[in-house]
Amino acid sequence: MRTKGIKNLLIDFGGVLIDLNRQRCIDNFKQLGLENIDEYLNVYHQKGLFLDQEKGLITPAQFRDQIRELLGRTVSDEKIDAVWNSFLVGIPRYKLDLLLKLRENYVVYLLSNTNEIHWKWSCENTFPYRTFRVKDYFEKMYLSFEMKMAKPDLNIFEAVVEDAGILPEETLFIDDSEANCLTAQSLGIATYTPAEGEDWSHLFQ
Numbered sequence: 001m002r003t004k005g006i007k008n009l010l011i012d013f014g015g016v017l018i019d020l021n022r023q024r025c026i027d028n029f030k031q032l033g034l035e036n037i038d039e040y041l042n043v044y045h046q047k048g049l050f051l052d053q054e055k056g057l058i059t060p061a062q063f064r065d066q067i068r069e070l071l072g073r074t075v076s077d078e079k080i081d082a083v084w085n086s087f088l089v090g091i092p093r094y095k096l097d098l099l100l101k102l103r104e105n106y107v108v109y110l111l112s113n114t115n116e117i118h119w120k121w122s123c124e125n126t127f128p129y130r131t132f133r134v135k136d137y138f139e140k141m142y143l144s145f146e147m148k149m150a151k152p153d154l155n156i157f158e159a160v161v162e163d164a165g166i167l168p169e170e171t172l173f174i175d176d177s178e179a180n181c182l183t184a185q186s187l188g189i190a191t192y193t194p195a196e197g198e199d200w201s202h203l204f205q
Helices: 022-032 048-054 060-071 077-085 093-102 116-125 154-164 178-186 200-204
Strands: 008-011 088-090 107-112 140-143 171-174 190-192
Touching: 022 077, 048 060, 060 077, 060 116, 077 116, 088 116, 093 200, 107 154, 140 154, 154 178, 171 178, 171 200, 178 190
Parallel strands: 008 107, 008 171, 107 140, 171 190
Antiparallel strands: none
C-alpha cells in the first residue's frame, strides 16, 4: 500500500473509527421479538428497511414504524433507538487523537454508510473529546443517508471525488470492507483494509 504522494484521506466510520458489536444488537432485537434480524444486519452492508434508512430513503420515524409493524406490537421510539444503537460501542481515544494529528498533514474526509439514528447518537456520545466536536476531525463528512447513496456503489465515490475536488491518485481510502475498497481502486484511489480492532496508525509512522 502506497502513502507517497497522498494528500487526502477518506476514512470509514463503522469498524474503522468506531468499534461495533453486531451480536449485541442482534441479541437485543431478538429480545424485542424480531427473530429474523440476522437477515437484515450484515457487518458491512444492511438489507431491507435497514438499507433504506442507510440510503436516506426512509426517515427515522418511518424506520421505527416499520420495526413496530414487523413486531406486531407497540414499542416506544426510545426503546427501538436504544436497541438499534447497541450496535455501536465507541471510538477509542487514541483514534480521536490520531484524526487530529492527521489533519496537520492531510485533508481528512469521512465517508460512511450510516443512518440518522446512529449518526445522531455518535455525534452526541463518541466524538466529543476535550474541547473537540465532530466537525473538528474532518474537512467534510460524506454520509450515505444524506447523499441518498451507499458504498460499494461507484456513484458515491464519484460524488465525493467531484464534490471535494480531489484527485483519486492523491487519495487513500481506509475501509474495513474489501468490496468498498475494490470500488475505490477502480477509480485509482489507494486503499487499506484494516482488520477488526486494528490500530492502523502504523500507516502514518
